[in-house]
Amino acid sequence: MIECKNIAKTYSSGAGEATVLKGLSFKIDDGEFVAIIGPSGSGKSTLMHILGALDTPTSGSYLLDGKNVSDFSDDELADIRNKKIGFVFQSFNLLARSTVLRNVMLPLVYAGVSKEDREIKAKESLKNAGLDELHFYHLTNQLSGGQMQRVAIARALVNNPSLILADEPTGNLDSKTGEIVLDTFEALNKEQHHTIILITHEREVAEHADRIITIRDGVIVEDSKNTKKSK
């Protein structure tokens, strides 16, 4: 479960101070599929970094599974990212010249999982992400964009995290492949009850989620159930 209380983030530079987030509060329960939407400059990327434990808020508290992550050290944050968060990036960020399997096993390497277990978990995760077994030993740069994003999703899933953070996951894909990837997220949420936060600036993408949080200029302007979603 995620709880944000009055989160603010201020960047200071030579030119002065810029407040990007101005006191955001919300809760996300386990098993929710939430989209955070907002135009560029709204602060959604900064929020994503805080939710992903890549950064800490200037003030306010961020509770992830009951732990206040906001005052963690660098290494403690790395540990949280490794065990509790799975990232899916717009540009996939896979290791080129490495096999699909190796990429998916990477978080487990840092978690100190044994070699045999790594392979079992990685294969299972790849199946859940919907990648054909045929590609497991291919190099990642031989794959199509859609396949690459499935590998990235598998990598995000492999440690069975409390939260999957997808940052514009369809941004580098054509609309048809994008649909397939979004369907994968929906399936993971419905069938395996993973908590998913989708960060995007596109309304059609956001409408795959059950709940949409809209932010603008560092504040939440709307937080509502997605009524348009069929079913």
Added chain:
Amino acid sequence: MKISDLFEEISLALLANKARSGLTILGIVIGIGSVIAMISIGQGASGSIQSNIQSMGSNLVEVMPGTQKSSGVSSGWGSSQSLTLADADAIAAEVPTAKAVAGEVSGRYQVTSKGKNTNTSVVGTVASYPVIRNVEIDLGYFISDQNVKSMSKVAVLGSGARDDLFGEGVDAVGQVIRIKGIEFKVIGVTKAKGGTGMGSQDDMIFIPLSTAQKFLVGNNYLSTINIQAQDAESMTELQAQVTNLLLSRHNISNPDNADFRIMNQADIVASASSITDTLTLLLGAIAGISLIVGGIGIMNMMLTTVTERTREIGLRKAIGAKRKDISLQFLVEAVMLTFIGGAVGIFIGWLASIAVTKFSGVATKVSLTSVLLAFGVSAAIGIIFGYYPARRAAKLNPITALRYE
């Protein structure tokens, strides 16, 4: 992160860029290889000089006239006239630690045989000389006490002098040579010792001491008194006893004004090694420079790698790599490069020193110390030049690293 995983990551990273890794390693190979080769040449030279000195005789102490304090240019033979045959006899009689004593006069002369001539060192000495100076006779005999007593005009040729005057391997015994125009009959030839350079006994010609004093020098002084000590331990004692004896014989009360000087083999070896040590140091320093250049090459490659792999570092941090994991990965990568380079460099340096010995005849010696030193230095270079890039990688902010284009 486990050690085995760390090494797997590093091998993959190094293999991903074979050409660059190879060239960087080459820099270290050349550095370590030249250190090994240069030090082996230096140590080989010092080893062969020392064994040459040892071959001149064991437990040897030499007494020589002091430098002439009056005017004039010293001209070798008889330049300072302070030692006499009587001094040598007194040492033999009165110093108990002296096992054998041989006076000598020596100088360079033009020596001719039928149609050939050479300029070489002629040594006038006595029968005990071969024992003290390790001279072995190949053909014929060495000078006898009888020869010295009767002032015979006989000569014993060093093997090199024989080669110059009569040709290689010719039996010269019974032939005649002329030294300073005076005829001498050859009665023996010495065995080759193989020493090279100044003072090689192979190039000397030996004649009776009395003959040399009468016909070549024209006075009764000695240029050297060779003394063999009973054993290595008695050398210092012998030196002190000989000094005291000669000072009293020459009526000198202040040892600082002694008109002779005493050198033992240890002194000669020490002065020779100080020269070769300097040589080794110089060669090592030249090689060390190339090693530093190799190290800078490592740092350059690691910095390029860190920049190139910024996004990868960002990703690794995002999925849970700690600072330590990242810095260790890059540091060990640099150490691995230098370690491989060090191992190959030692092998190449060893081959090079063998080649130097084979083609130039200069003795070389690859010592365990220089190998261990090279390994230590290459590992240290990896750590020193890998530290900064590794720290830079570890300090990268994952957010900016992920966005890096």
